[in-house]
Amino acid sequence: MNQKAKTAISPRREEDYPEWYQQVIRAADLAEQSPVRGCMVIKPWGYTLWENIQRSLDAMFKATGHINAYFPLFIPLSFLEKEAEHVEGFAKECAVVTHHRLEAGPDGGLVPSGKLEEPLVVRPTSETIIGASYAKWVSSYRDLPILINQWANVVRWEMRTRMFLRTAEFLWQEGHTAHETREEAWEETIKMLEVYKTFAEEYMAMPVIPGEKTPGERFPGADHTFSIEAMMQDRKALQAGTSHFLGQNFAKASGIQFQSRTGSLEYAWTTSWGVSTRLIGGMIMTHADDNGMVMPPRLAPSHVAILPIVRKGEDPEPVYAYCQQIADAVRAQCYDGRPVEVVVDRRDMNAGEKSWEWIKKGIPVVVEVGPRDMAAGAVFVGRRDRARNERYNQPWPEFAEGIAGLLDEIQRALFERARDYRETHTREIGDWSKFQAYFTPANNERPEIHGGFAYAPWCGETACEDRVNKDLSVTIRCIPLNAALDTACSCVACGSPAKQRVLFAKAY
Numbered sequence: 001m002n003q004k005a006k007t008a009i010s011p012r013r014e015e016d017y018p019e020w021y022q023q024v025i026r027a028a029d030l031a032e033q034s035p036v037r038g039c040m041v042i043k044p045w046g047y048t049l050w051e052n053i054q055r056s057l058d059a060m061f062k063a064t065g066h067i068n069a070y071f072p073l074f075i076p077l078s079f080l081e082k083e084a085e086h087v088e089g090f091a092k093e094c095a096v097v098t099h100h101r102l103e104a105g106p107d108g109g110l111v112p113s114g115k116l117e118e119p120l121v122v123r124p125t126s127e128t129i130i131g132a133s134y135a136k137w138v139s140s141y142r143d144l145p146i147l148i149n150q151w152a153n154v155v156r157w158e159m160r161t162r163m164f165l166r167t168a169e170f171l172w173q174e175g176h177t178a179h180e181t182r183e184e185a186w187e188e189t190i191k192m193l194e195v196y197k198t199f200a201e202e203y204m205a206m207p208v209i210p211g212e213k214t215p216g217e218r219f220p221g222a223d224h225t226f227s228i229e230a231m232m233q234d235r236k237a238l239q240a241g242t243s244h245f246l247g248q249n250f251a252k253a254s255g256i257q258f259q260s261r262t263g264s265l266e267y268a269w270t271t272s273w274g275v276s277t278r279l280i281g282g283m284i285m286t287h288a289d290d291n292g293m294v295m296p297p298r299l300a301p302s303h304v305a306i307l308p309i310v311r312k313g314e315d316p317e318p319v320y321a322y323c324q325q326i327a328d329a330v331r332a333q334c335y336d337g338r339p340v341e342v343v344v345d346r347r348d349m350n351a352g353e354k355s356w357e358w359i360k361k362g363i364p365v366v367v368e369v370g371p372r373d374m375a376a377g378a379v380f381v382g383r384r385d386r387a388r389n390e391r392y393n394q395p396w397p398e399f400a401e402g403i404a405g406l407l408d409e410i411q412r413a414l415f416e417r418a419r420d421y422r423e424t425h426t427r428e429i430g431d432w433s434k435f436q437a438y439f440t441p442a443n444n445e446r447p448e449i450h451g452g453f454a455y456a457p458w459c460g461e462t463a464c465e466d467r468v469n470k471d472l473s474v475t476i477r478c479i480p481l482n483a484a485l486d487t488a489c490s491c492v493a494c495g496s497p498a499k500q501r502v503l504f505a506k507a508y
Helices: 017-027 044-063 077-081 084-093 127-137 182-202 249-254 278-287 317-331 351-361 371-376 396-401 403-424 432-439 462-472
Strands: 031-033 040-042 074-076 096-104 110-122 146-155 169-179 209-212 224-231 237-247 257-259 265-267 269-276 304-308 342-344 365-369 378-383 392-395 426-428 453-458 475-480 500-505
Touching: 017 278, 017 351, 040 044, 044 146, 044 169, 044 182, 044 278, 074 077, 077 084, 077 110, 077 127, 084 249, 127 146, 127 169, 127 249, 127 269, 169 182, 182 209, 182 224, 182 237, 182 269, 209 500, 224 403, 224 475, 224 500, 237 249, 237 278, 249 269, 269 278, 278 403, 304 317, 304 351, 317 342, 317 365, 317 371, 317 396, 351 365, 365 371, 365 403, 371 378, 378 396, 392 396, 396 403, 403 426, 432 453, 432 462, 453 475, 462 475
Parallel strands: 304 342, 304 365, 426 453
Antiparallel strands: 031 040, 074 110, 096 110, 146 169, 169 269, 209 224, 209 475, 224 237, 237 269, 257 265, 365 378, 378 392, 453 500, 475 500
């Protein structure tokens, strides 16, 4: 009888994908549930990953002329009410502060007291509070553009949460810019979409499809919303970043006006754009396998784990000294503009358990060193992007000198594997019956991994978009940029003449 090889993560992806995802997070020690419902504690390994995301993105933002600032966590309710569509879109997710102190209650407990004159909303997004500052800062066209980003936390009171993908509180960055002309704001919107695409593909090794959201999927209050969409290993789509062209809607609500070059009083044109800790969830679901996390080297908290292997009763010091010599030589190398990060794991524990722990954490390279390796002047190398039985011996100076090239090779391999997976599970579909079959699981009670991405013609009508969502739980992820369409095509849902070729998928 053929038996499946034992894996570090149980269940496997194909057995129970949602539970597999949670187990990968736990095994990699990335995060854990908080005592506060819907929130999470990001543990050091996971937070270092987020810091690397921050560092890389922040450099990209500054290279495009943006600077950082910080704005209040609390937003007066009246600010949100100024932009009706915006507040309607977020109303059900808002956490609201109504009192400013606690007092002892009759039963000895604490009760809220000191009712606020105006309720304060805990930041769900910052367009309105930032707009209030911009209205004070701008009086002339000479004050524009304003190109600001902030790193912050936000609260959206989600009822059904999943770590990193959807939590009540999460970390993110939000860029907010104000411009003299529509053309400048439009250029900014597309530029930041391209920044996100570049980051996702070149740093996260996660291929994405950029495009515009349909009117039904737009950010509340925006004129246009653009996103990058990635395929996860359960073939669902993940919206990994958004860039919004806000037009003059928020400028009018906040009073961001300036004297133009001709002397007239005009409203500014604004944008906003953001990504969040959801990117970590996307990284897990793009690269992790049935043995745990797999880290793209450009963002990994550490690049190499060196594991001294010493038998019980043997003097460990010679092996430790040998490992330190290797670590120093590896740290002297640079990868992606920073020294290679090395961990020498001297913990007194079983060598096999120690090795599996680093595999589950997803560190790109694991090096095992024992007395025999030391005698041979070698190391035993394992690449996380390959099967564990593909490890190999290499002279340690050669390993140290070539580490940057090895990390770069792993980075490229992860991207290519994810891109090939997406292409394998992407279809061009123009027939409704084939479309239904593609997105219908064989077992509705316990759906298996099925479907994928489908490019299909759409008439542009909301009714067809809603029908597909209601019947199949499928949404239009985006209208891909520069998507070509045969003018003779018919809408996949209703058969009317199609106006656009769009990307359909089930999604998070």
